[in-house]
Amino acid sequence: MTETRIAPAVEAQAIDPSDKDGDIIRCDACPVLCRIRDGRSGACDRYANHGGTLVRTDPLVLMSQTVASEDGALVPFLSGDVPWDGKLTSQSPVFVSGIGATTTYPDYKPAPFIVSGQWQGVDTVTVVTEGIFSYCSVKVKIDTDRHIGPEQASVLYNGEPVGHVTTAEYGSQMLSLGGVRHLTGGSKKEGVTTCESMLKLCNKQGVDFEIEGGARINVQAGRAPVIDGKREERMRVGCGSATIGIFAQQWHGHVDEVIVVDDHITGVLSEHQAGAYLGMEPAGIRVQGRKSTPGRYFKVAEPGSGWGGTNITDPLSIIQKIDPKKAWPGLRLLLVSTTGEDSLYCELDEDLMPQIHPMPAPLQVVVDRIAENCEPALCSVVFVAGAGGSLRAGVTENPVRLTRSVQDSLTRVTMGGAPCYVWPGGGITVMVDVLRMPENSFGSVPTPALVAPLEFTLPLADFERLGGHMGSITTLEGLARSRTEMRMAPWSPENPWPLSPIQKQED
Known part of the structure; x- marks a missing residue:
């Protein structure tokens, strides 16, 4: 347990009567079930006890799209991360992300926020949560023709195996890190170490790895790899x-x-x-x-x-x-x-x-x-996760309908507003480039597992047809009137607006 900044209260929990001091709350946001004393946060640092009330420690992140000024130039609705004043204008589209939303995992109740809105005349719904992912991995593309280690060699972080070298691609070496077998299938130390390395990579921090029988490398999303102490400058022009x-x-x-x-x-x-x-x-x-x-x-x-x-x-x-x-x-x-x-x-x-x-x-x-003609050598970090299991129950009482809606491209899946690639076949397996997500989008829980924002956006009529939790819908105006702490962040212009594809389909 650690000291924490306390955000406004959002939901009340009963004091645990078995506590002799009478100031402990049991948090049921995840299976860890932390018992949190007043003024302290749980093991994930995302929930805290504030005067006998369970609160979120991070604000919910909303993002504003750029809008046209009088001279036709695109300008951001807000210049940077600032507290949201609750004002809404039709000229300033707002998207509710899963960052800071927290979770209802395992999802025996509706997702933390189900927000309705309208985009270009279409009534929409965005279901917002932070998923807890044990079934997740990180794929790392390292632009270099230098040999970093034999294929299938273990990748070590602080002496623990956290992944392996996988098949090289054209001009790049590839790592596959994490996965449920490293997170939960090995020793406790291996799981915790794996989770730590993945969290750092996904939050765009540099991480030092050692390849068994190979090189020592420093990897950071969007930065040049450092291999055995030498910073790479360029990837090859071709074979x-x-x-x-x-x-x-x-x-x-x-x-x-x-x-x-x-x-x-x-x-x-x-x-x-x-x-x-x-x-x-x-x-x-x-x-x-x-x-x-x-x-x-x-x-x-x-x-x-x-x-x-x-x-x-x-x-x-x-x-x-x-x-x-x-x-x-x-x-x-x-x-x-x-x-x-x-x-x-x-x-x-x-x-x-x-x-x-x-x-x-x-x-x-x-x-x-x-x-x-050689492009700059960079590291690319892609987060891969299976958004299945009970997470879907936070959206609908009939989870398979959500799966089919995603597979049929009726429901748009984003992570922190960033577009996701949805793998074909069964389930909802998604990949996202962490560089397209806001800073510090990821967290972790000590099970161990990664915590990542997740948003499902679809037309309101489709949400009702797939058995969505209609009784839990709120509006942006409702959020503004609630006790939820929120902050507004500018939208990344390289990301497509999540509601736009829905409008195109309706056409």
Whole structure:
């Protein structure tokens, strides 16, 4: 239990008669069932005892959309996070988020807030709650071609396994963190540690991980990854073959052979289809590895932190042989990585041995252009959760109808107002980019589980048809008159307005 800021009271709870001091409230917001003394908060820091009344410690977050000024420019309804004065205008659309709404989990009663409104002539309802998620994970995309660890290797946080390295994507390494088996299926320490690392990542904080048998990495949403103490600058422009295809015409006439070193597909220009298109003859320089199609080689080296995500620091070492029947003295050879960070220019001597020379200016232009075409290396953090179970009962007395409504795109699912991708198939499995959510949108409970805002928005008529809790509906004006503490935050302009798709469907 910790000391806390006390918000206005929102609902009363009886004092526990078994308490000898007579000042304890039992909180039933989640299965932990904290017994909270006056002036203290529960284990989640979201509920507190204020003079014998159970209160929320965080305000409910409302968001205002931008509106058109007299000169036609878009301006925010409010310039920043401020307490809401309760005023509503038709020119200033307001969305009630799940941030600060708290929860009714397990949902044996309606969601904390079911708010009606009107958008472009359509009566709507937004059901607002903070879901408690044990079935949740975090997917992390790390823009780098450097090897961070073998696939399926454990990801450690403070010495505890919290996830694993999963299949790499184009120009990025991927982590899968959390999940119910780490949160609740291992030791208590593993669960608590997993929850802590996920909470930090989802709230856009930096987290240090160690890959078993691999690298130490620092990950933060929207920031460049730091791998073994080195901050990454750029993700690769493409694999070695793609790099050949992009820049072949720019190299033509300035060089006789180009080898683009890459852990996945190393490209050799004169053998490549791009070289054939330009009328180039094979230069006779054979690289190590397994030949795939002409000019494309797999496994020229082992994965690592060297050139092109390999363990190579001397690029000439990947040359297996030079064919004297095809190569010639003076042959101009460029070796370059897929990010342009590493490059080397050579010419063959009389013995057909590569000799390093200064990089010619026309080739340096193209090497620099490779770097220019690489996007900045960033970390992306996506929260994945199953919004099923009893959570749906907070919306409707017949939960399967909500599931079907979401699957049929009649109900819009958002998290903190941010758009969610809903996985096809059964249930309501959602993914959200944490960068599109407001700051500190996530919390946790000591079960352990993550707490995240969740909103279901749909037309009022559809809400009634799916068996929604019509008797629990309130309005924005009703919220303004209630004792609920609220604050207004500006709407993120990159997020679609949650009610707009409904209006389009009605059309």
